[in-house]
Amino acid sequence: MEIKELADLLQKNGVVGAGGAGFPTYAKLDKRAETILMNCAECEPLLKLHRQLLEKHADEIVSAFHLVMETVGAKEAIIGIKKEYKKTIEALKGVIPNYSGVRLGLLDEVYPAGDEVVLIYEVTGKVVRPGGLPIESGVIVFNVETLYNLSRAMHKSEPVVDKLVSVVAEVNRPVTLRMPLGATVEDAVRLAGGAKIKNPVYFVGGPMMGNIMPGSTPITKTTNAILVLPENHYLVERKRAKPEIMLKRAAASCCQCSMCTDLCPRHMLGHPIQPHLFMRAATCKDVQDPSIFVDTFFCCSCGLCELYSCFQGLSPRTLMAEYKNGLRAAGVKPPVVQAAPVPRERELRKAPMKRLMARLDLVKYNVPAPLEDKCVGVKSVKIPLRQHIGAPAVAAVKDGDVVKRGQTIAEPANGLSVAIHASICGRVREANANYIIIDSTENQA
Structure with a gap:
């Protein structure tokens, strides 16, 4: 081919x-x-x-x-x-x-x-x-x-109309489901037997790099996991902390031990990212060496520094993301640099998954989540037209149209873009530049 x-x-x-x-x-x-x-x-x-x-x-x-x-x-x-x-x-x-x-x-x-x-x-x-x-x-x-x-x-000849999602933690039936695109987080949790706790918090995307999202959030082509967690869980409290408070905590307690840098997986591959130097410069408002801030572009946001390495519970990853976003908004671009040699100690500085799960209070949730490979049914879907990097797809249907599962409902835009397809059979309730809502016309759960 x-x-x-x-x-x-x-x-x-x-x-x-x-x-x-x-x-x-x-x-x-x-x-x-x-x-x-x-x-x-x-x-x-x-x-x-x-x-x-x-x-x-x-x-x-x-x-x-x-x-x-x-x-x-x-x-x-x-x-x-x-x-x-x-x-x-x-x-x-x-x-x-x-x-x-x-x-x-x-x-x-x-x-x-x-x-x-x-x-x-x-x-x-x-x-x-x-x-x-x-x-x-x-x-x-x-x-x-x-x-x-x-x-x-x-x-x-099947287009992408569904997504495998692991639904785990505080649910009655941990499971990996095949969800139609545009179904909600709450739909997935319901199909996993519902939450076992009151006032559940939905952590979408994984415990290290995911985010807290409302239950109405649609499943997209990149949704891999939904963790249902209690409000007082360590991960929830860390994610809900405010950056301005994080910065003050860092100013008060960062001791420059360099553990965040020593265990940084990108730093250990020779990339010029040194979280401990960033923490010192950011908290002291020290701009004598601008490269410390510009080098935040090389952070991959894996979260290891703040959720595993730092024994003070500080948040280098989150603060670096704030600065990185600010630099992008100001039109700053990452410099072209070469990696330093990979140090021999790299092999001794890997983070074992079992120890990481223990730090995150997730060991009790590490149970089987069997794969159910048949796509489940839902009553309606809200399909975003931006589910990929690049230009969002352009709606090809209008309100009231009847569509079949797998039918193209949005064409690729000019530039980097892909088509989007109906994930259920039904009638289009609303179609605009951001999303398409389809109500099922089949006897679905």
């Missing part, structure tokens, strides 16, 4: 990165690629969907992975997967011999193994330039579910 043919298929069927920022997959295809990676590190604590999906659909996903390798002309295709995902590894070993050039890249059970810069180094030994793209190092990284969506589009 030619790159343009595959790119058109991906764009037409709305395939984007199924996690993170949702980068349109068609735009990743590049003849410069020497290596392509499948990310099955399952980076965030408690998430289980990627390993479950890959175990169940190993041949379909590896076949799609191999097709991408051949299309871009890469020399090898590596599946980055943690050693402890033994059932998934066993399933992969049964199909990999059928695909030349594909191999496993086994990872330790540490955080953030799924950060693509960390993943690339672990399985290839290559360091991505600070602020650079993986393709500069001859690498493209794909999410497991993204490749599954490619397989569905190619072999079943």
